[in-house]
Amino acid sequence: MDEGQQHFDSLQAAEAWLKSRMEYEYLYRNDGLVIGWNIVKERSAIHVELWQVMIDGKKPIAINGARDDLIDVVYK
Secondary structure: OEEEEEEEHHHHHHHHHHHHHHEEEEEEOOOOEEEEEEEHHHHHHEEEEEEEEEOOOOOOOOOOOOOOOHOOOOOO
16 A cells, blocks of 8 residues: 655646546545545455545645545544
């Protein structure tokens, strides 16, 4: 599993980065939370990435293609 923050100067740069990540399936929310996964059938494994996109040091408020309804964060 990979995780971390991705920092960008503009929303356009962040959206370009999201579109360039073709090796995984990705879902992301308007606040910049990104989850990606890739299933490796040969090894019966799944690789997961979790990123927080930041624009000028802040979480975004809207990203084209965001699916807030498909990512639910539960705090325990």
